[in-house]
Amino acid sequence: xxxxxxxxxxxxxxxxxxxxxxxLDDEEVLPELPGDHSGCGGNFAIFKISEGWRRMTCxxxxxxxxxxxxxxxxxxxxxxxxxxxxxLNN
Ligand SMILES: [Zn+2]
Numbered sequence: 001x002x003x004x005x006x007x008x009x010x011x012x013x014x015x016x017x018x019x020x021x022x023x024l025d026d027e028e029v030l031p032e033l034p035g036d037h038s039g040c041g042g043n044f045a046i047f048k049i050s051e052g053w054r055r056m057t058c059x060x061x062x063x064x065x066x067x068x069x070x071x072x073x074x075x076x077x078x079x080x081x082x083x084x085x086x087x088l089n090n
Contacts, residue, residue: 002026004038005078007056007065009085013038014056014077026075034074037063 002024004013015036016024034056036043042060049055054071057064071080 002074003078005074005081006085007081008063011039012063012065014044017043024074026078027073029073030071030077034077037061039063 002016004015006013014034015038017033017035030046032046034044034046037058037060040058040061040063042058044056044058046054046056048069049066052069053066054069055064055066065081067077067080071077
């Protein structure tokens with residue numbers, strides 16, 4: 001079972017698309033359309049914005065988050081945002 005990836009301090013999370021039946025491995029490489037936004041039910045799209053950075057936006061509510069191009073898989077994305085949000089949880 002794929003655990004949602006929390007992206008913001010407000011609790012926005014990335015869910016897998018219903019077509020995947022909620023099953024997805026953290027080792028899987030992020031596609032251009034990686035899944036759905038927990039809050040609004042829209043879907044996310046990933047764009048390259050520079051050599052070093054990617055931007056992921058929700059196509060419904062316009063949530064925007066950035067991450068580095070070193071993030072390749074769902075697991076990388078989970079670790080990136082877990083580390084990023086850690087200071088906020090203390
Ligand atoms: Zn949204």
